[in-house]
Amino acid sequence: MNNLSHIPSYLSAEHLGPWETFLVQIDRVEPHLNPELRPLTPILTRPMRALIVNVPIRLDNGEMAHFEGYRVHHNLARGPGKGGIRYHPDVTLSEVMALSAWMTVKNAVVNVPFGGAKGGVRVDPRQLSLAELERLTRRYTSEIHILLGQDKDIPAPDINTNEQTMAWMMDTYSMNEGRTAMGVVTGKPISLGGSLGRKDATGRGVFVATVEAARRIGMNIADAKVAVQGFGNVGEAAARLFSDAGAKVVALQDSSGAIANPAGLDVRAVKAWRQQHGTLVGALGTEVITTDSFWSMDADILIVAAMENQITATNAGLIRARLICEGANGPTTPEADLILQERGITVIPDVLANAGGVTVSYFEWVQDISAFFWTEDEINARLDRIMREAFAAVWEAAKTKGITMRTAAFVLGCERVLLAHKVRGLYP
Structure with a gap:
């Protein structure tokens, strides 16, 4: 990877981490893209926005601790941002940027109407009590509130977060909005508008x-x-x-x-x-x-x-x-x-391969917005169909073009994203 124009100025060229992996993948896929869309490829090599927040909380012993949090929107051309929240001591901006970019491609590959987003807090959750984790989650949610909304950005669980984390996020957002907003996160408990079949x-x-x-x-x-x-x-x-x-x-x-x-x-x-x-x-x-x-x-x-x-x-x-x-x-x-x-x-x-989670998150979002919920059999049948159709399209593209499945998946996903940009045009 040697195209320095792909490196955001706030990242060191020596410490690109996972973001460099994504850039290499884009470099490898670019020659296989539709020539009419290829000039738009640089859009994919830069995140739309990256928010870095301080997350101060009061520990159980009365002391104050500070944690660094992130929320990145990679691309929203095809819909609101969608991507999980992870709590891990090794979370970095580079990692969250890359994860948000992979979400952009993933959502496009299975053709759900979301853009790519991701978030995280650099913390070892094993070192915090349940009450401290709740305070961390609520403060982090408040700090990134300006990005969230069921038609703007919809988080979900990721590493070391779960349905309880999503319940705290949903409640915090709802309290700040003055209304119950179930559709602002997915992966919630069933009792709060979560979807059957989401865990698996x-x-x-x-x-x-x-x-x-x-x-x-x-x-x-x-x-x-x-x-x-x-x-x-x-x-x-x-x-x-x-x-x-x-x-x-x-x-x-x-x-x-x-x-x-x-x-x-x-x-x-x-x-x-x-x-x-x-x-x-x-x-x-x-x-x-x-x-x-x-x-x-x-x-x-x-x-x-x-x-x-x-x-x-x-x-x-x-x-x-x-x-x-x-x-x-x-x-x-x-x-x-x-x-x-x-x-x-x-x-x-x-x-x-791992798009099943965001696909059922999409189902949950749709169910929350419509206030009409499906059976687990219906959800699993819809998930199986979408995964099989997406797999067949990627497999066929790989065979037809003589490329790997990864490159084929990126071709399909990136072309859908870039076509959305081409049709929408540039504003202003």
């Missing part, structure tokens, strides 16, 4: 996309061996669905360690063990393995559902799986992407 939606989307890919490369899911990195909402739901479909989940890894059983893990039993003990390690019928052993596990399918930059040039050569599905955002570095491509490994990119 991202993992379900990962499962559906993987099934579609496996069918096209002649792999039978019922006979497949699956390794899953990350065992949060996404990884756990995906692992459970693969197990229910007859696949063998042979390895799991999260921040607590990695475990394996070549005969297949009992996913529900492992989940219960981790809930009780706070770790995967020690679950009945499993053996502890090293990180390198996890990556080189004898598996047909690898699900990466943790954080960014997990598959790198260092470990890409270890992977034995024929099919990789990106449940996390940005888990594969550009260097690793080339290695996997050279090795003939099919990668279902994040902007397609």
Whole structure:
């Protein structure tokens, strides 16, 4: 990546982080875009706006603590901003910018009427009490209030945030507005206008996309061996669905360690063990393995559902799986992407694979606005259809143009965004 015009002046060229990964992806996709839209590509290489806020809170001991928060709108050409809020000690502006940009592409790939946004607070939530987390959430919401609104920007849960976090955000926004505004966030509790099927939606989307890919490369899911990195909402739901479909989940890894059983893990039993003990390690019928052993596990399918930059040039050569599905955002570095491509490994990119969450968030938003709610069967059927149609479009574009699925997904998504800009024109 050497085009300095793509680097915002408030980021150091030496510390671009995840934003550089996104810029490399745009550079790689640009030659494949419609020539009429190609001159508009620089729009994608700059966020529309980035808000940095101080988040002061009173701790339980009476002291005051300060945390840095972010909310970034990458692009709103196709609709209001949509993207999660994460609480993590490693959150940076570069990361939030990249995540918002991937949301722009992702929403366009599955063709939901949202733009790309993302937010985060640099904090270790494990160090805060529940009351302190509530104060942090409410203060952060108040600081970014100027960007929010059901027709402007709709947050959702992400790493270390959940439906309770969204309930606090919705209530804070509503109190400031003087009215109950359920549609301002998604991923809420069912009692506050949340949608059935939302909790498993991202993992379900990962499962559906993987099934579609496996069918096209002649792999039978019922006979497949699956390794899953990350065992949060996404990884756990995906692992459970693969197990229910007859696949063998042979390895799991999260921040607590990695475990394996070549005969297949009992996913529900492992989940219960981790809930009780706070770790995967020690679950009945499993053996502890090293990180390198996890990556080189004898598996047909690898699900990466943790954080960014997990598959790198260092470990890409270890992977034995024929099919990789990106449940996390940005888990594969550009260097690793080339290695996997050279090795003939099919990668279902994040902007397609993990779009199930934002798709059901869209359903929740629609239900809140209309005050008419659907059954879980209806939601799952609509989600499955959208994921299958999006997968088919990306697969066909990849085959027709002779490009990777990641490039194909970016072509479809970016062209939809750029076409919206072209039709709307420039104001003023």
